[in-house]
Amino acid sequence: MKISILGTGSWGSGLAQVLADNGHEVQMWGKEITEVEDIQNNHHNSKFFTAALNPSIKASTDIQVVKGSQIVLMAVPSIALESVAKQVSPYLEEGVIIVNVAKGFHPISHERLSVVLQKAFQNKQARIVSLIGPSHAEEVVLRLLTSINAVSEDEEASRIVQEVFSNHYFRVYRNYDLIGAEIGVALKNVMAIASGILDGLGQGDNARAALMTRGLAEISRYGIYFGSKPETFLGLDGVGDLIVTCTSRHSRNFMAGYEIGREDSAKKFLENNQKTVEGMYACKIVYLEAKKHHIDMPITNEVYAVLYEGKKPSQAMIDLMARELKEE
Numbered sequence: 001m002k003i004s005i006l007g008t009g010s011w012g013s014g015l016a017q018v019l020a021d022n023g024h025e026v027q028m029w030g031k032e033i034t035e036v037e038d039i040q041n042n043h044h045n046s047k048f049f050t051a052a053l054n055p056s057i058k059a060s061t062d063i064q065v066v067k068g069s070q071i072v073l074m075a076v077p078s079i080a081l082e083s084v085a086k087q088v089s090p091y092l093e094e095g096v097i098i099v100n101v102a103k104g105f106h107p108i109s110h111e112r113l114s115v116v117l118q119k120a121f122q123n124k125q126a127r128i129v130s131l132i133g134p135s136h137a138e139e140v141v142l143r144l145l146t147s148i149n150a151v152s153e154d155e156e157a158s159r160i161v162q163e164v165f166s167n168h169y170f171r172v173y174r175n176y177d178l179i180g181a182e183i184g185v186a187l188k189n190v191m192a193i194a195s196g197i198l199d200g201l202g203q204g205d206n207a208r209a210a211l212m213t214r215g216l217a218e219i220s221r222y223g224i225y226f227g228s229k230p231e232t233f234l235g236l237d238g239v240g241d242l243i244v245t246c247t248s249r250h251s252r253n254f255m256a257g258y259e260i261g262r263e264d265s266a267k268k269f270l271e272n273n274q275k276t277v278e279g280m281y282a283c284k285i286v287y288l289e290a291k292k293h294h295i296d297m298p299i300t301n302e303v304y305a306v307l308y309e310g311k312k313p314s315q316a317m318i319d320l321m322a323r324e325l326k327e328e
């Protein structure tokens, strides 16, 4: 099967490895010439990994290479998703399966990303599937064991994605609760920033366990308000992705928080960051939506205050602990 991947960053490259290992014809598209040439000529993406890529993976800066693909994978950050979708749309086949792997929301409308893609590809009758779960690209590229969900309201499309991606090191489950899964994987990035902040401030395992547990309660409260199934938050797109991101130094969200905690300020990080840290954007969107809908989100509110209002992380931690005492 011909499968195109839009985005030559870390997750696009990790998933290219899986698909090429499964014998598919993998064509990547990227705007960054150095990444594209590295993949095409050296079978590496040295900006992100030392591991070699499957040599059958092709890469180009010409977006027309997607022509004739049965599946197109969108591996760009949430803030770029809509513009890349518009750019590629003229070259897509009718009924193409679009696989989104970005975690977040539309920066202006605050819509979930599958909704953004459904609208962008309406004229192609595209079938949208989110492939999301606990999965650091750094491990997938090394073929370390990973389990993830193909989430869609289109059961047949999610079965196709499940079959196409699964292999001996990459196991794909199906899930049909798109609202819950997309909210789970977007909000865990906010909690990962909070977890990194605690680490940077010198806190330990007890604090991290409390943060993750109360963070999951917060994510579930938010998701259930918007129509998610509660059990989704006990699965790969809830607690699974929360664990992998809140506890790992591979996570850019965790590491962003760590740097902010160590400095006891977000200023330096915000001035210098060049990486994709989705939790920064998700935090603002969730803060605004929660306020609008009166959803109690104490951890998100404190991360927001640290990122956007100049609050000291140490003070945010004190304020969280000093709130009115209540039942779990």
Ligand SMILES: NC(=O)C1=CN([C@@H]2O[C@H](COP(=O)(O)OP(=O)(O)OC[C@H]3O[C@@H](n4cnc5c(N)ncnc54)[C@H](OP(=O)(O)O)[C@@H]3O)[C@@H](O)[C@H]2O)C=CC1
Binding pocket: 007, 008, 009, 010, 011, 012, 030, 031, 032, 035, 075, 076, 077, 078, 080, 083, 084, 101, 102, 103, 104, 135, 136, 137, 138, 275, 276, 278
């Ligand atoms: N990395 C991971 O382990 C995982 C990531 N994800 C999610 O996948 C999404 C992508 O992340 P990831 O691959 O890690 O990010 P990276 O920063 O590694 O790569 C993003 C890629 O998108 C490209 N890009 C950015 N903006 C545009 C644009 N306007 N037009 C075209 N290309 C663009 C970048 O190009 P350039 O380099 O030129 O900026 C780069 O090739 C995120 O939402 C992330 O949360 C999900 C699971 C795991």
Ligand SMILES: O=C(CO)COP(=O)(O)O
Binding pocket: 103, 133, 134, 135, 136, 189, 192, 241, 244, 245, 250, 251, 252, 253, 254, 276, 277, 278
């Ligand atoms: O989503 C991820 C793992 O599931 C990747 O996390 P980061 O974006 O924080 O690196």
